[in-house]
Amino acid sequence: MGKTKLFEKTPNWMDQAACKGMNPELFFPKGAIPNKVKEVCGSCCVKSQCLEHSLKNNEIDGVWGGEGKDARRKIKRIRWNFTYGQIIKCRICESDFKTISPHHKICSEPCRQLAKSKRL
Numbered sequence: 001m002g003k004t005k006l007f008e009k010t011p012n013w014m015d016q017a018a019c020k021g022m023n024p025e026l027f028f029p030k031g032a033i034p035n036k037v038k039e040v041c042g043s044c045c046v047k048s049q050c051l052e053h054s055l056k057n058n059e060i061d062g063v064w065g066g067e068g069k070d071a072r073r074k075i076k077r078i079r080w081n082f083t084y085g086q087i088i089k090c091r092i093c094e095s096d097f098k099t100i101s102p103h104h105k106i107c108s109e110p111c112r113q114l115a116k117s118k119r120l
């Protein structure tokens, strides 16, 4: 058997995760974040990648980048309020446009196609 789909999708930074090999259940606590998890995440060199990954992929549960569900929801809200309706430069054609989400950085369908074809 070749690599599974899940394995292929695993981002590289996960190789350096301080929690690698630990029981994943620890990172999905029912209540408060356990001290052990705080410690491990606090010392993790890919903490910010972990947090960004969860925000980008809309991970709801668990501890990511040392932050629990509520803290991550708050970060999302702050970013959303900050970005919504702002005029930003399209990262392809550099024209100004009104963005509608934190991940909306390309102005139009033609620019999106161009980004896709050039893998930008």
Ligand code: SF4
Residues within 6 Å of the ligand: 017, 018, 019, 020, 027, 040, 041, 042, 044, 045, 046, 047, 048, 050, 051, 063, 064, 065, 066
């Ligand atoms: S920040 Fe925490 S959950 Fe994320 S990879 Fe590092 S140790 Fe694991």
Ligand SMILES: [Zn+2]
Residues within 6 Å of the ligand: 090, 091, 092, 093, 094, 095, 106, 107, 108, 111
């Ligand atoms: Zn554009």
